[in-house]
Amino acid sequence: MEIVFTALGVGLLVVTVVEALWTTLWVDGAAGPVTSRVTSWAWVAVRRLGRGRHRLLSMCGPMILIGTVVGWVLALWAGWVLLFAADPQSLADTRDGGNATWPGRIWFVGYTLFTVGNGDFSPKDGMWQVLAGLVSASGMFLVTLSVTYLLSVVSAVVNKRAFASSVHSLGRTGAEVVLAGWNGHDLHPLDRQLAELTSQLSKLTEQYLSYPVLLYYHAARAQKSPALAVGVFDDALTLLRFGVPTEARPDEAELTAARTTVDSFLDTLEAAFIPAADQAPPHPELERLRAAGIPIVEEAEFSEAVDGLDGRRRSLLGLVRHDGWTWWKD
Numbered sequence: 124m125e126i127v128f129t130a131l132g133v134g135l136l137v138v139t140v141v142e143a144l145w146t147t148l149w150v151d152g153a154a155g156p157v158t159s160r161v162t163s164w165a166w167v168a169v170r171r172l173g174r175g176r177h178r179l180l181s182m183c184g185p186m187i188l189i190g191t192v193v194g195w196v197l198a199l200w201a202g203w204v205l206l207f208a209a210d211p212q213s214l215a216d217t218r219d220g221g222n223a224t225w226p227g228r229i230w231f232v233g234y235t236l237f238t239v240g241n242g243d244f245s246p247k248d249g250m251w252q253v254l255a256g257l258v259s260a261s262g263m264f265l266v267t268l269s270v271t272y273l274l275s276v277v278s279a280v281v282n283k284r285a286f287a288s289s290v291h292s293l294g295r296t297g298a299e300v301v302l303a304g305w306n307g308h309d310l311h312p313l314d315r316q317l318a319e320l321t322s323q324l325s326k327l328t329e330q331y332l333s334y335p336v337l338l339y340y341h342a343a344r345a346q347k348s349p350a351l352a353v354g355v356f357d358d359a360l361t362l363l364r365f366g367v368p369t370e371a372r373p374d375e376a377e378l379t380a381a382r383t384t385v386d387s388f389l390d391t392l393e394a395a396f397i398p399a400a401d402q403a404p405p406h407p408e409l410e411r412l413r414a415a416g417i418p419i420v421e422e423a424e425f426s427e428a429v430d431g432l433d434g435r436r437r438s439l440l441g442l443v444r445h446d447g448w449t450w451w452k453d
Contacts, residue, residue: 125209132205136261139198143265146191146335147272154335161194162187163396166339170447177343180447184340188276191336192269196236199265203232203258213251214244236262272334279330280340283349286323287342289316290352296451297358298411301367305417309371310363317377320356321384328388338397341447350446354439357385358407365428366409371418389438400440403433404450 142155154162169183207213207228214223214231223231223244231244235258246255293316294300304313327349331337342348360382363372372378392399406429409419419425429436440450 128205128209132202132207132209135198135202135205139195139202140261143195143268147268158191158194159335159396162191162336162339165190174447177341177447180341181343184280184336187339188273188336192273195265195269199261200229200232200236203236203254203261204228206254207232207251210247210251213247215247217243217245232258235259237266276334276336279327279334279337282323282327282330283337283340284342284347286320286327287347287349287352289320289323290356291346294355294359297355297360297362297407300355300359301362301412301417302415304373305415307416310367310373310417313363313373314377317373317381321377321381324353324356324381324384324388328384328391331388331391338445345448348446348448350442351448351451353385353388354404354443354450356381357435357439360385361429361432362407362409362412366407366412366419366425368418368420386435389435389442392438392442397445398441399434399437400444401437402440403436404440 138157142158145155146158165187166183169186170180172179204225207223208225211222214228215221216223216227227244235255246252290300293303301310301313304310304316306312345351360378364378364382369375406426409422409425412419443450
């Protein structure tokens with residue numbers, strides 16, 4: 124039985140530490156294998172229960188974040204308890220001189236994780252004293268790491284909402300964004316907005332890689348949804364790149380940088396287990412641009428170009444649906 128408790132305790136401690144470090148410190152990948160799957164399942168379950176109730180879905184992100192941190196703490200606690208249970212004499216009850224029971228071990232490990240202990244139990248001389256010190260060190264480390272992670276995620280959520288607001292301030296659809304930049308001659312007024320939005324999305328992409336839990340922070344209003352904002356932004360880029368002649372487009376370098384940044388953002392979806400939709404969403408419409416006097420290419424030429432973006436647009440639709448929203452109509 125001692126071997127079983129030792130193996131279980133060490134295994135649980137190793138998995139917990141790896142999960143916490145992987146999720147919080149590895150900026151080039153998704154969350155830890157266990158954390159990423161559990162959080163993904165939790166989001167899918169809540170999304171199905173709260174379908175269409177965006178206020179309820181908006182509470183899911185904070186709950187998943189807090190649940191993740193609490194799960195790490197409880198797993199660390201349980202691992203140390205199992206390790207001390209491997210030897211019935213590892214902890215002595217200083218009040219009656221007997222050995223600690225299961226409640227006593229849980230009490231001792233809990234106090235030692237978050238404080239320096241209260242003296243009711245004393246570890247056996249030697250290895251158990253060293254392990255008691257490691258319990259305290261691991262508790263301080265995990266709590267500090269978790270608090271830092273929580274604050275960083277909250278800051279990243281603010282950036283998510285800022286990006287969504289910036290896009291939706293230009294228009295609710297890709298066509299509206301393009302129309303907002305038309306000055307009667309060309310679309311160069313969009314140069315500055317494209318540069319700013321590209322910078323915001325680039326930063327957001329890195330934050331999604333660093334903090335995958337951001338995917339589960341649902342906005343209660345469409346105007347604050349980054350998933351919808353990325354779709355609107357990409358629709359606008361598609362219209363500008365393939366629907367408008369070269370002489371009327373914004374700066375080509377800014378347009379290329381923006382499309383490349385969207386590509387990088389979509390690359391984060393695979394690591395987060397977000398599947399592409401079965402079909403691409405409807406093409407953005409050229410008619411509104413034509414009605415406003417913006418020069419456009421032939422409809423057949425535009426349709427052929429957009430058909431070549433099928434995989435990209437299916438990924439965008441998959442993201443929108445994963446976030447609990449539906450694709451808009453021009």
